[in-house]
Structures are given as C-alpha cells and as structure tokens.
Amino acid sequence: MHEVSIAEGLLATAVNECKKSGYGKIEKVSIKIGKASGVMPEALLFAFDAMKPDTIASEAVLDIEEVPLAGICLYCEKNFETEDSYLLCCPHCESSSFRVISGRELDITELEVF
Amino acid sequence: MKLKVASKILGANDRLAEENRRIFTESGVYVINLMSSPGAGKTSLLESTIKALSGKLKIGVIEGDITGTDDAARIDKLGVPVVQINTGGACHLDANMIYEALGDLDLKSLDLLFIENVGNLVCPAEFKVGENLKVMILSLTEGHDKPLKYPLMFQESAALLINKTDLKPYLDVDVEKIRKDALSLNPATKIFEVSCKTGQGINDWTGWLQTLTS
Numbered sequence: 001m002h003e004v005s006i007a008e009g010l011l012a013t014a015v016n017e018c019k020k021s022g023y024g025k026i027e028k029v030s031i032k033i034g035k036a037s038g039v040m041p042e043a044l045l046f047a048f049d050a051m052k053p054d055t056i057a058s059e060a061v062l063d064i065e066e067v068p069l070a071g072i073c074l075y076c077e078k079n080f081e082t083e084d085s086y087l088l089c090c091p092h093c094e095s096s097s098f099r100v101i102s103g104r105e106l107d108i109t110e111l112e113v114f
Numbered sequence: 115m116k117l118k119v120a121s122k123i124l125g126a127n128d129r130l131a132e133e134n135r136r137i138f139t140e141s142g143v144y145v146i147n148l149m150s151s152p153g154a155g156k157t158s159l160l161e162s163t164i165k166a167l168s169g170k171l172k173i174g175v176i177e178g179d180i181t182g183t184d185d186a187a188r189i190d191k192l193g194v195p196v197v198q199i200n201t202g203g204a205c206h207l208d209a210n211m212i213y214e215a216l217g218d219l220d221l222k223s224l225d226l227l228f229i230e231n232v233g234n235l236v237c238p239a240e241f242k243v244g245e246n247l248k249v250m251i252l253s254l255t256e257g258h259d260k261p262l263k264y265p266l267m268f269q270e271s272a273a274l275l276i277n278k279t280d281l282k283p284y285l286d287v288d289v290e291k292i293r294k295d296a297l298s299l300n301p302a303t304k305i306f307e308v309s310c311k312t313g314q315g316i317n318d319w320t321g322w323l324q325t326l327t328s
Contacts, residue, residue: 002240013121109118111119
C-alpha cells in the first residue's frame with residue numbers, strides 16, 4: 001500500500017548517489033527486497049515507473065532481487081530459511097524464540113550510471 | 115559505469131526519524147507512536163488517558179489523518195496541546211511530516227507526546243517517526259485472527275491494548291487466542307485489556323505510562 005513512498009525514497013537516494021559521483025543519468029537501479037519487508041515487488045515496479053519521468057532516472061530499469069526470510073533458532077540453535085513472508089516459530093523445533101538474519105531488507109545495492 | 119552503493123531505501127526517513135528523536139530527547143519528552151485499524155479506539159484511548167493522567171503528566175498529541183480535524187477537536191476540548199496532520203491520502207505518517215509539525219508544539223513543556231498514526235494495520239509499522247515506543251490497539255470487534263494476519267505491527271509494538279472489552283459478552287471472539295498469538299509474535303509485548311467506554315483497565319495502562327516517563 002505504501003509502495004509509492006518507498007519508490008519516492010528509492011528515487012531520491014538513487015538520484016543523490018548518482019549526482020554525488022558526478023554522473024547525470026541513471027540506466028539501472030538494483031535493489032534487494034526481503035520477503036518479510038512487507039513490500040510487493042510488482043507494486044514497487046509500478047510505482048517506480050510512475051514516478052521516474054522528469055528525473056535523471058526517467059529511462060532507468062528497476063532490478064529487484066528478492067531475499068528469503070532466514071533465521072537462527074535461539075532454542076535448538078539450528079538455521080532455517082523459508083519462502084514464507086512470516087514465521088511464527090522455528091520450523092525444526094517450533095520454539096517461538098528465534099532471531100531473523102535476513103528477509104527484512106530494503107536496500108539499494110548498485111546503480112548503472114553515465 | 116556501475117556504481118556500488120549500500121543505502122537503505124528508507125534511509126532518508128530513518129535519518130530524519132533519528133533527528134526527531136534527538137529533538138525529543140533534548141526536550142525531555144517521551145514519545146509514543148499509537149497505531150491501530152480505523153475505529154479501534156485510538157482517539158478514545160487518548161481521551162481516557164489524558165483524563166486519567168490530568169495533573170500527573172503533561173501530555174501533547176499529534177493527530178494523523180488522511181483528512182479532517184475531528185480527532186484534533188476532541189483532544190483540544192480536553193485542554194491539551196494538539197497538532198493535526200492531514201496526509202492528503204498517504205496511509206501512514208512519516209518522519210518528515212512529524213518534523214514539520216514539531217514547530218507547532220512547545221515540546222519542553224511536555225512529559226509525554228502521543229503521535230496518533232493514520233488508522234491502518236499495515237503501513238504505519240514500517241515507518242519510524244522518532245518515537246521511543248510503538249503501541250498498538252486491537253479492538254475485540256476486529257476478531258481474534260488479526261495478529262496472524264497482520265504480524266508486523268504486533269511484532270513492532272512494545273504494548274498491545276485489547277480495547278472494547280465491555281462488548282465481550284456479545285461477540286464470538288477468543289481473547290486468549292489474541293494473547294497467545296500476539297505473544298508468539300513478540301514475547302516481550304505488554305498486554306492490557308481495556309474498555310474506553312467503562313474505564314476498565316485504564317489505570318493499569320496509565321500506571322505503565324507513568325513508569326516509562328519517570
């Protein structure tokens with residue numbers, strides 16, 4: 001629902017990084033979105049394309065890498081990874097005490113600029 | 115030319131949230147971001163809380179709504195400082211909206227500031243605004259399935275208020291399931307059962323608020 005706000009933040013950060021490095025046009029923006037970040041890739045692509053005209057990213061492609069939710073159980077100490085967006089308990093021992101290692105990402109990793 | 119970057123997409127919001135937090139800390143005010151579905155009782159809870167803590171804590175309120183000033187008018191009647199933010203469509207408050215509202219409040223005169231977020235169980239949980247704690251309300255009429263349907267907000271909230279307990283005899287709602295699922299999502303969450311209508315449980319809640327601000 002708030003993918004427009006995310007796209008706004010994404011464009012502002014990308015434009016800022018590009019200008020800071022002395023370039024004037026963005027061709028590609030690569031990002032990592034965690035499966036548990038609450039952001040829908042399709043909605044983010046739509047918002048990004050709607051907001052990019054009139055910016056130096058007007059022709060930029062958005063490349064999204066989805067990161068699965070992974071964690072370590074604090075009870076049985078095993079690692080786990082899931083395709084689900086949320087986990088309520090450790091898939092091995094069903095303890096609800098676990099630490100999330102990845103899956104909440106909302107990161108820009110690379111820009112292609114000229 | 116490829117540029118390697120390592121930036122948080124919401125980095126601009128997070129930085130501004132930290133700046134708000136610095137201003138709050140310097141002013142000596144404790145800040146709670148209050149979130150819930152529309153109609154769960156955020157404004158009613160604030161009314162009950164302000165009345166119960168009258169003469170004990172100096173409270174201020176920032177009201178977030180898509181449009182309208184009804185909530186701010188209700189708080190204004192109680193004689194506490196209130197600022198209304200209209201997001202004009204946005205489904206949540208962000209750090210910049212709060213930053214811009216701060217000029218209208220004398221923060222140094224307050225002990226406790228409530229930020230009443232836009233009614234929504236999803237998006238407000240994603241955006242830091244500079245608060246010390248997030249607190250959420252779930253009203254019994256919403257049903258016991260909500261913690262597992264909207265887990266992020268339950269995971270992010272330091273306290274869960276289960277409101278409208280006076281309606282329990284009329285509803286097929288399993289309060290124990292709400293408690294169990296909320297605690298499995300966030301074992302540290304503090305749960306209060308309240309009724310803003312009858313005042314039940316409000317003293318436990320306001321007692322907890324006083325321990326936070328003392």
